[in-house]
Amino acid sequence: MSTTKDKSIVADLSLAPEGHLKIDWVQAHMPVLNRIREQFEKEQPFKGLKVSICLHLEAKTAYLAKVVQAGGAEVTITGSNPLSTQDDVCAALVEDGITVFAKYNPEPAEFKQLMIKALETKPDLIIDDGGDFVSILHSERRDLLEGIRGGAEETTTGIVRLKALEKDGALNFPMVAVNDAYCKHLFDNRYGTGQSVFDGINRTTNLVVAGKTVVVVGYGWCGKGVAMRAKGLGANVIVTEIDAIKAVEAYMDGFAVMPMIEAAKLGEFFVTVTGNRDVIRKEHYEVMKDGAILSNAGHFDIEVNKPELEELSSSKRTVRRNIEEYQLKDGRKVYLLAEGRLVNLAAGDGHPAEIMDMTFALQAMSLKYVNERYEEIGSKVVNVPYELDEKVARFKLESLGTGIDTLTDEQKAYLDSWEEH
Numbered sequence: 557m558s559t560t561k562d563k564s565i566v567a568d569l570s571l572a573p574e575g576h577l578k579i580d581w582v583q584a585h586m587p588v589l590n591r592i593r594e595q596f597e598k599e600q601p602f603k604g605l606k607v608s609i610c611l612h613l614e615a616k617t618a619y620l621a622k623v624v625q626a627g628g629a630e631v632t633i634t635g636s637n638p639l640s641t642q643d644d645v646c647a648a649l650v651e652d653g654i655t656v657f658a659k660y661n662p663e664p665a666e667f668k669q670l671m672i673k674a675l676e677t678k679p680d681l682i683i684d685d686g687g688d689f690v691s692i693l694h695s696e697r698r699d700l701l702e703g704i705r706g707g708a709e710e711t712t713t714g715i716v717r718l719k720a721l722e723k724d725g726a727l728n729f730p731m732v733a734v735n736d737a738y739c740k741h742l743f744d745n746r747y748g749t750g751q752s753v754f755d756g757i758n759r760t761t762n763l764v765v766a767g768k769t770v771v772v773v774g775y776g777w778c779g780k781g782v783a784m785r786a787k788g789l790g791a792n793v794i795v796t797e798i799d800a801i802k803a804v805e806a807y808m809d810g811f812a813v814m815p816m817i818e819a820a821k822l823g824e825f826f827v828t829v830t831g832n833r834d835v836i837r838k839e840h841y842e843v844m845k846d847g848a849i850l851s852n853a854g855h856f857d858i859e860v861n862k863p864e865l866e867e868l869s870s871s872k873r874t875v876r877r878n879i880e881e882y883q884l885k886d887g888r889k890v891y892l893l894a895e896g897r898l899v900n901l902a903a904g905d906g907h908p909a910e911i912m913d914m915t916f917a918l919q920a921m922s923l924k925y926v927n928e929r930y931e932e933i934g935s936k937v938v939n940v941p942y943e944l945d946e947k948v949a950r951f952k953l954e955s956l957g958t959g960i961d962t963l964t965d966e967q968k969a970y971l972d973s974w975e976e977h
């Protein structure tokens with residue numbers, strides 16, 4: 557029988573010891589997921605099933621894969637971004653009996669091929685991040701659709717793609733929209749992205765943020781977190797939006813709000829978090845300050861328009877790991893971090909373990925949920941049931957040693973009544 561070592565495609569198996577240390581560290585800081593693991597070990601919800609996972613392949617994700625494995629599944633994993641895969645973590649997972657198809661920074665064609673390999677294992681269940689698995693399955697590899705019971709999707713961008721598929725009546729199996737759970741976007745998108753974006757920017761540039769002007773493009777859940785942390789670091793923060801309500805919210809939160817064409821002239825750091833394309837483009841590069849630093853934290857590397865930046869440039873060189881310097885034809889220089897890919901993952905370690913603890917607890921429970929009800933749900937995008945969301949919050953509070961109050965009978969009656977006052 558072939559082992560995961562024979563089947564896997566990774567960069568270097570000798571890196572496993574470092575990977576194990578990283579996984580041990582996060583496991584110690586993921587108490588909610590540890591409880592789910594104990595439950596899974598007893599109940600074996602995935603016994604005899606194959607699960608394929610496509611996520612940013614670093615230590616926290618590795619631990620999620622091990623929790624799903626502890627629930628009885630045969631697990632295969634691949635990376636959701638070419639720059640966020642950590643080779644030592646991949647090697648450790650192979651040693652732990654998980655099949656891995658991933659390496660740091662493969663060529664685009666190989667990157668996709670690795671994803672397809674993870675689907676060729678014919679999984680019963682999938683975990684997706686950004687919708688790449690689902691997109692491959694519903695287009696070029698429809699032959700692999702058969703047998704898939706359903707899955708769970710991690711991020712905002714993936715859910716946008718899933719809903720488009722559902723609207724066209726083209727979705728083939730149920731998917732749980734994990735991002736839309738409270739315990740996901742309130743904490744992961746806001747506090748996780750907020751903190752880890754500056755971890756990525758700071759360790760990559762080694763420059764000061766205090767006193768500088770940071771332009772946050774998009775004031776959704778991630779943008780709120782990035783703006784909050786930029787302010788905390790002492791920056792002057794400008795928010796750009798296309799949604800009037802979010803723009804007012806940013807204004808009330810104390811940030812300057814203006815169109816991108818104005819903000820482009822003032823920014824020293826730029827962070828895009830819109831899930832949209834070309835939010836920084838030619839007309840903006842043309843008015844930027846010399847030395848402006850651009851980064852993206854949205855899912856795909858299309859928020860900062862790279863082809864137009866190249867067009868305006870006379871040369872390009874790597875000046876530090878994860879920093880490309882674009883020399884513009886008029887003499888100004890503009891810097892792009894991590895090739896415009898998610899700066900917190902491609903140039904950092906992603907969200908803190910305590911944050912991913914809640915997100916991945918939701919992922920694990922959502923996978924169990926969809927496996928138990930896939931026939932009943934049908935080919936739909938469904939929310940994480942409120943009870944599961946609340947359970948994660950309760951486990952989190954317990955892990956913090958914190959309790960909350962409960963309603964008295966009189967309070968319940970009062971809240972249920974329209975007559976009492």
Ligand SMILES: NC(=O)c1ccc[n+]([C@@H]2O[C@H](COP(=O)([O-])OP(=O)(O)OC[C@H]3O[C@@H](n4cnc5c(N)ncnc54)[C@H](O)[C@@H]3O)[C@@H](O)[C@H]2O)c1
Pocket residue numbers: 711712713714741744745749773774775776777778779796797798799802829830831832835853854855856898899900901907
């Ligand atoms: N870096 C990470 O670790 C991480 C974590 C979670 C989500 N994400 C990704 O970040 C992106 C944003 O996620 P979110 O949950 O904040 O989404 P969201 O929908 O809450 O917010 C996106 C915001 O961008 C605004 N927007 C859209 N186009 C714009 C434009 N041209 N200019 C200015 N604003 C614009 C929208 O109005 C919205 O307010 C998605 O791609 C998501 O998948 C990344």
